[in-house]
Amino acid sequence: MDDAQILARLEAVIAERRAGDPSASYVAKLNARGIGKIAQKVGEEATEVVIAALSGDKAELVGEAADLVFHLLVLLSAKGVALADVTAELQRREGVSGIAEKASRSS
Numbered sequence: 001m002d003d004a005q006i007l008a009r010l011e012a013v014i015a016e017r018r019a020g021d022p023s024a025s026y027v028a029k030l031n032a033r034g035i036g037k038i039a040q041k042v043g044e045e046a047t048e049v050v051i052a053a054l055s056g057d058k059a060e061l062v063g064e065a066a067d068l069v070f071h072l073l074v075l076l077s078a079k080g081v082a083l084a085d086v087t088a089e090l091q092r093r094e095g096v097s098g099i100a101e102k103a104s105r106s107s
């Protein structure tokens with residue numbers, strides 16, 4: 001399974017669990033606590049990534065990055081934003097920076 005498939009599968013599991021039983025599912029528990037709590041978790045996990053990048057080893061950074069990506073997917077799902085919307089925006093920027101690169105090479 002490649003990276004895109006793993007993220008797509010996680011996105012689907014998060015969507016399926018969102019309205020589930022908060023006592024049986026962490027995703028359902030977070031959603032039951034509301035968007036403020038989910039956003040707070042994303043902020044905390046982002047801070048932990050920064051700390052791991054500055055003072056941790058690679059394994060710590062990998063773990064914190066996984067926590068951040070997971071919580072970001074929970075946030076996007078709660079706001080009705082698909083991962084495909086994010087990758088489409090990244091692809092659009094790739095096109096924009098490709099044009100900028102060509103322009104700088106020809107000048």
Ligand SMILES: N=c1c2ncn([C@@H]3O[C@H](COP(=O)(O)OP(=O)(O)OP(=O)(O)O)[C@@H](O)[C@H]3O)c2ncn1[C@@H]1O[C@H](COP(=O)(O)O)[C@@H](O)[C@H]1O
Pocket residue numbers: 010013014017024025026027028066067070
């Ligand atoms: N990738 C993850 C994942 N990463 C981290 N976590 C959970 O995130 C929580 C983070 O711990 P914290 O101490 O920061 O948070 P907390 O203990 O809830 O405390 P609060 O800050 O919320 O008060 C832990 O309970 C981890 O288990 C995850 N929980 C679930 N997933 C994926 O989501 C899927 C669905 O999970 P459920 O909703 O639990 O079925 C799973 O199959 C996994 O693939």
